[in-house]
Amino acid sequence: MAFEYAPAPESRSVVEIASSYGLFIDGEFREASDGKVFKSVSPSSEEVLSEVAQASAEDVDAAVKAARKAFEKWSTLPGSERAKYLFRIARIIQERSRELAVLETLDNGKPIRETRDADLPLVAAHFFYYAGWADKLSYAGFGPNPRPLGVAGQVIPWNFPLLMLAWKIAPALAAGNTVVLKPAETTPLSALFFADICRQAGLPKGVVNILTGDGSTGAALVAHEGIDKVAFTGSTAVGKQIARTVAGTDKKLTLELGGKGANIVFDDAPIDQAVEGIVNGIFFNQGQVCCAGSRLLVQESIQDELLDALKRRMSTLRVGDPLDKNTDIGAINSAEQLARITALADSGEAEGAERWAPACELPSHGYWFAPTLFTGVTQAHRIAREEIFGPVLSVLTFRTPAEAVAKANNSQYGLSAGIWTEKGSRMLAVADKLRAGVVWANTFNKFDPTSPFGGYKESGFGREGGRHGLEAYLAPSSPEGER
Numbered sequence: 001m002a003f004e005y006a007p008a009p010e011s012r013s014v015v016e017i018a019s020s021y022g023l024f025i026d027g028e029f030r031e032a033s034d035g036k037v038f039k040s041v042s043p044s045s046e047e048v049l050s051e052v053a054q055a056s057a058e059d060v061d062a063a064v065k066a067a068r069k070a071f072e073k074w075s076t077l078p079g080s081e082r083a084k085y086l087f088r089i090a091r092i093i094q095e096r097s098r099e100l101a102v103l104e105t106l107d108n109g110k111p112i113r114e115t116r117d118a119d120l121p122l123v124a125a126h127f128f129y130y131a132g133w134a135d136k137l138s139y140a141g142f143g144p145n146p147r148p149l150g151v152a153g154q155v156i157p158w159n160f161p162l163l164m165l166a167w168k169i170a171p172a173l174a175a176g177n178t179v180v181l182k183p184a185e186t187t188p189l190s191a192l193f194f195a196d197i198c199r200q201a202g203l204p205k206g207v208v209n210i211l212t213g214d215g216s217t218g219a220a221l222v223a224h225e226g227i228d229k230v231a232f233t234g235s236t237a238v239g240k241q242i243a244r245t246v247a248g249t250d251k252k253l254t255l256e257l258g259g260k261g262a263n264i265v266f267d268d269a270p271i272d273q274a275v276e277g278i279v280n281g282i283f284f285n286q287g288q289v290c291c292a293g294s295r296l297l298v299q300e301s302i303q304d305e306l307l308d309a310l311k312r313r314m315s316t317l318r319v320g321d322p323l324d325k326n327t328d329i330g331a332i333n334s335a336e337q338l339a340r341i342t343a344l345a346d347s348g349e350a351e352g353a354e355r356w357a358p359a360c361e362l363p364s365h366g367y368w369f370a371p372t373l374f375t376g377v378t379q380a381h382r383i384a385r386e387e388i389f390g391p392v393l394s395v396l397t398f399r400t401p402a403e404a405v406a407k408a409n410n411s412q413y414g415l416s417a418g419i420w421t422e423k424g425s426r427m428l429a430v431a432d433k434l435r436a437g438v439v440w441a442n443t444f445n446k447f448d449p450t451s452p453f454g455g456y457k458e459s460g461f462g463r464e465g466g467r468h469g470l471e472a473y474l475a476p477s478s479p480e481g482e483r
């Protein structure tokens with residue numbers, strides 16, 4: 001496949017982006033069976049980055065068959081051998097992390113400081129971590145001889161394209177499964193770059209297959225008879241649809257869905273530290289984070305002090321070119337997402353909440369939304385109930401810890417929460433009552449491959465990360481250890 005150099009700006013030349021990309025099936029890039037393509041656009045400039053193949057149902061079938069064939073050998077390799085491939089992949093990711101960071105920033109719109117300092121190190125760490133598990137599966141707590149499930153069909157969203165890929169592929173391969181993965185339509189490029197890394201690492205053909213396409217490709221993959229496991233990260237609406245498709249089959253399913261995280265600040269919290277945590281909680285990745293701290297619950301007695309400090313801090317945030325190392329807030333991923341954020345923010349005003357945003361000039365091209373704060377929010381407002389998935393913070397108040405817990409839990413979602421207090425006993429007591437898969441104390445948005453991540457209620461089920469993340473890809477052995 002021909003690669004062509006993309007010119008300025010300066011850091012852009014770090015990565016080569018081909019004018020077109022094929023599907024990665026059985027270790028080779030190939031066109032879609034019906035020749036269909038779609039464009040991947042940079043959300044910060046609206047420039048077309050590349051043309052990418054749109055996988056058909058026939059391509060899904062070919063990829064699943066390739067993965068099935070590869071499974072025969074891959075699943076019988078000693079864990080230590082599989083580990084070598086995963087370690088190799090992890091090292092290549094580290095070596096090529098500059099290219100990958102720029103590519104991800106171009107395709108997704110997130111600031112280069114985040115792709116460079118958060119996404120890429122976490123991606124490599126994930127592969128290193130699961131490489132370490134590959135020869136220790138009998139110690140993972142699923143019986144003395146757990147076995148892989150087979151072929152995993154994996155569908156991921158656009159907010160952390162490469163990191164979500166790592167969360168899906170690393171544990172699946174470590175456990176001896178093979179995969180067919182569909183990245184989101186708006187961010188296909190880093191997954192295709194990863195396909196090239198698999199080739200560079202000498203990974204056997206068919207162990208990893210990447211199918212670019214839209215929701216119809218995802219739907220065809222999930223429904224395919226030849227897969228044994230579905231792993232999905234995305235919206236609750238699509239997750240429910242997938243659960244219906246999988247119902248009545250023996251496919252194993254894990255769902256990582258939406259969230260409406262509560263970030264609870266008590267009156268004894270260190271204010272400056274809490275402000276940093278609130279900003280990180282809602283403005284990291286433009287708030288397009290399933291576990292974003294999108295509801296700030298602040299104790300009434302410190303409301304004025306905290307909001308003054310928060311507004312001062314928000315006024316220093318730099319919105320703009322994501323390739324600029326000083327940028328704090330990059331572009332919204334797509335015109336559709338921008339329209340969704342705009343509509344929900346407008347509903348906040350229409351329902352009577354008070355809107356505030358610092359003065360900031362937004363670039364004339366691309367998709368942008370200024371960091372925004374709503375006060376006077378009630379629990380009935382849409383901006384307090386619905387996932388906005390953008391840089392919009394809804395502020396509510398409480399008087400007692402019991403009221404804070406009740407308000408935090410008053411959500412259809414149950415993915416994440418944050419607690420800010422000096423008292424260790426309060427941290428533990430409140431965390432214990434929160435119905436959230438992840439609870440951070442005096443920090444927010446901290447991720448680690450050793451730590452399981454996942455939700456309650458409509459945030460989905462199953463855990464990714466840690467030892468728990470292996471469970472989704474392993475069948476327990478019988479008590480006698482028979483296969």
Ligand code: TAP
Pocket residue numbers: 155156157158159160182183184185186213214215216217218219220222233234235236238239241242256257258259289290387389415459460
């Ligand atoms: P979705 O629209 O649900 O898309 C997620 C993925 O599913 C994309 O690859 C999408 O393809 C594909 N898809 C769409 N319709 C499908 C169908 N009927 N069957 C199978 N696959 C289908 O979500 P999104 O807009 O990309 O991401 C935002 C949402 O994801 C938010 O609600 C967010 O909270 C959630 N999210 C959750 C987490 C965790 S860990 N809980 C992490 C990230 C995001 P296209 O891209 O082509 O539409």
